[in-house]
Amino acid sequence: MNYLPRTNSFIANEKAIKAAGIAISLVIRVPAPLKSIADQLIRSASSVPANLSEGHGRSGRDRYYHWRIAYASAREVETHLRLLLQAGAINETQAYKALDLFDEVRAITWRLLHPQA
Numbered sequence: 001m002n003y004l005p006r007t008n009s010f011i012a013n014e015k016a017i018k019a020a021g022i023a024i025s026l027v028i029r030v031p032a033p034l035k036s037i038a039d040q041l042i043r044s045a046s047s048v049p050a051n052l053s054e055g056h057g058r059s060g061r062d063r064y065y066h067w068r069i070a071y072a073s074a075r076e077v078e079t080h081l082r083l084l085l086q087a088g089a090i091n092e093t094q095a096y097k098a099l100d101l102f103d104e105v106r107a108i109t110w111r112l113l114h115p116q117a
């Protein structure tokens with residue numbers, strides 16, 4: 001695949017895309033009784049980079065609105081991953097890799113939302 005070079009790298013979004021990719025790949029083969037959790041994880045995981053990206057292209061209150069959604073969605077993904085881990089439905093090593101990346105995304109996003117703190 002040919003990828004165009006990035007001219008404006010947004011670290012939070014790059015990490016979020018990687019984390020979402022790992023999380024989504026983990027839940028593709030989740031057993032039927034847990035499918036609703038997997039489906040919600042896919043929605044929340046994909047929401048993180050989407051809202052970071054959209055917020056990055058906005059300004060003022062609208063920017064912060066999207067970044068707050070991204071932060072909350074990253075927290076939601078963590079809950080879904082932990083539930084599926086407890087159920088033994090997903091790979092532990094990969095899940096912790098995704099959890100670590102989403103934690104980094106939340107930390108960066110927190111600083112974007114609270115630059116003076």
